[in-house]
Amino acid sequence: MMGKDGAYASGSYKTGIGGLTHLQGADNAVVIAAMKDATHGFAGKMDEQDFTDLADFVTKGQIDIDAVIERESKKANGDAANGSRYYGTVCAGCHGKDDMMPKDMPPLGKLANKNPWEIIQKTLNGQPDEKMPAMRAFDLQVSVDILAYLQTLPKE
Structure with a gap:
């Protein structure tokens, strides 16, 4: 969840991606819109419940690792x-x-x-x-x- 600032800051998993911790407590609509945008490209690849479930995890399911x-x-x-x-x-x-x-x-x-x-x-x-x-x-x-x-x- 911490992306480049967490466990995947180095080694074979290093991505440079910023992570999702800043979305804890965010509006699900913001997360769903990001998943469906051109950068992420998930529009049409999942049903709406899957988008909601993922957004719930990102906005409500994170822990202080x-x-x-x-x-x-x-x-x-x-x-x-x-x-x-x-x-x-x-x-x-x-x-x-x-x-x-x-x-x-x-x-x-x-x-x-x-x-x-x-x-x-x-x-x-x-x-x-x-x-x-x-x-x-x-x-x-x-x-x-x-x-x-x-x-x-x-x-x-």
């Missing part, structure tokens, strides 16, 4: 013991008790330590084109605790 992940160390500000319990009841059914499923993805410990910002967003919002559900129904701290737990897991 620095409050949940320490930028320098990449460590989640969560309780790994609680996260372990949440993981066992909410996540293990798909990711396995050994945290190594599905087989076609790297270990969760590796992902959580490499890019915790991506993991917290996927935990909160789900994984596109996959069965992974969004966990926004839970308090944010539940997702942060799960991330803290994932960071304790083996990276290989």
